[in-house]
Amino acid sequence: MLDPRLLRNNIDETAAKLKARGFILDVDTFKALEEKRKTLQVQTQELQNERNVRSKSIGRAKAAGEDIQPLLAEVDELGAKLSAAKGALDEVQTSLENLYQGIPNLPADGVPEGKDEDDNVEVLTWSEPKSFDFDVKDHVDIAATLDSGLDFEMAAKLTGSRFVVMNGAIAKLHRAIAQFMLDCHTQEHGYHEVYVPYLVNSDSLYGTGQLPKFGEDLFHTQPATEEGQGLSLIPTAEVPLTNIARDSIFNAKDLPIKMTAHTPCFRSEAGSYGRDTRGLIRQHQFDKVEMVQLVLPEDSMQALEELTGHAEAILQKLELPYRKVVLCTGDMGFGACKTYDLEVWLPAQNTYREISSCSNMWDFQARRMQARYRKPEMKKPDLLHTLNGSGLAVGRTLVAILENYQQADGSVKVPTALVPYMHGVELIRPKA
RNA sequence: GGAGAGGUGGGUGAGUGGCUGAAACCAGUCCCCUGCUAAGGGACCGUACAGUUUAUAGCUGUACCGAGGGUUCGAAUCCCUCCCUCUCCGCCA
Incomplete structure (x- = not known):
């Protein structure tokens, strides 16, 4: 939510900024x-x-x-x-x-103006896309030779489309990826590991901005009534992690608070029919390691750089080529004032695909949640700033590894950083 | 799931219809006194919103005692619904 004072006192300027991101007030x-x-x-x-x-x-x-x-x-x-x-x-x-x-956050100064993803601006690329001396396969085909590593037919039987069953070494690799990320953030980046509920109430969804506008993107356990009763499956761990701060006043000296959690995420993907129907790219259920920071307002822009760096560190350790883009005003999420997307190189698609999105939410969520801090000299508590970012989406990381580490004989090398998590396995071989 | 007991300000905890936005104590902030190993005195000490205002200062008002309804001229206090916590029983990973 925006500061009501901005609308009361500076409505024309505010309306102009909102227009830049495609919202007509x-x-x-x-x-x-x-x-x-x-x-x-x-x-x-x-x-x-x-x-x-x-x-x-x-x-x-x-x-x-x-x-x-x-x-x-x-x-x-x-x-x-x-x-x-x-x-x-x-x-x-x-x-x-x-x-x-219904009003989205204002873009931060310096965020490029633009209409959609075509206007996003590349900040950097890391490493070169690998060249292959054989015809690359996509992750679905690669996994098919690895003992039915990814079984979409089985998932369709059990549940429906956009779900997956993983088998054997692929399932283990998937688990290894998440463990590796979590360890990296807790041991090297100073995050506090948290285990959270996968079902949340409507207050939490209001707090982070999924409700009231984006309820159709979620899975609900019961129809949301007028009272908003009925729990919903989390679309990201950002919801429970960030809402930890709801209705709280923190001592400034306890900030920043940096939290990470590995959770499944559930998204109805309404409105994306026909897009990315093949493979793991767009699923109703996927795992993600999420990072959330609660910081002092004056620190949030710097914190965004750091948090994005923490996500980048994962890609670098896994030696996956990626690029970093800053989203233009028109492509940013509802509550963000500035967002970096990290896009990993997928050889089979011959393009970069989003694998992480890191955003500074400014005081937008904090105002909805009444998440505040107090310094000793302050008479009244002030809204803190919240940030969140994927570090990283586990399913898409699996895709990236399968495709970037595929070998001519159909086997897949295990990235060095993951070998300990695979208990020494360095190569996943095709079934005999 | 059944039975019972509760949810009050940063904490403990009074308060069963009106002078209670809320006693007292603790913690905290400020001031004074004293002077020697620790104490004494006093003041202040919730949040949000609105109006006024250059002001997120001050002043005035409104709301808030788990949440939402209701009764009443008037509700922390009575009634209803819901949520949560605790104890016992049942069930269960």
């Missing part, structure tokens, strides 16, 4: 609602004040043994007026609330 509607809210709120509060004053005088009169009937008669009308005012105010506030909830 209905300024007239907002102004009209805001005007109405002001009037009604003042009116309601005045009525409440009157009621409170009179009620107190009734109390005093009663205690003094006086006749309270005349006073009661006086107050009679007040109730009806008050509830009418309250009702009208509620309505306006709900409309305003809905409007606020």
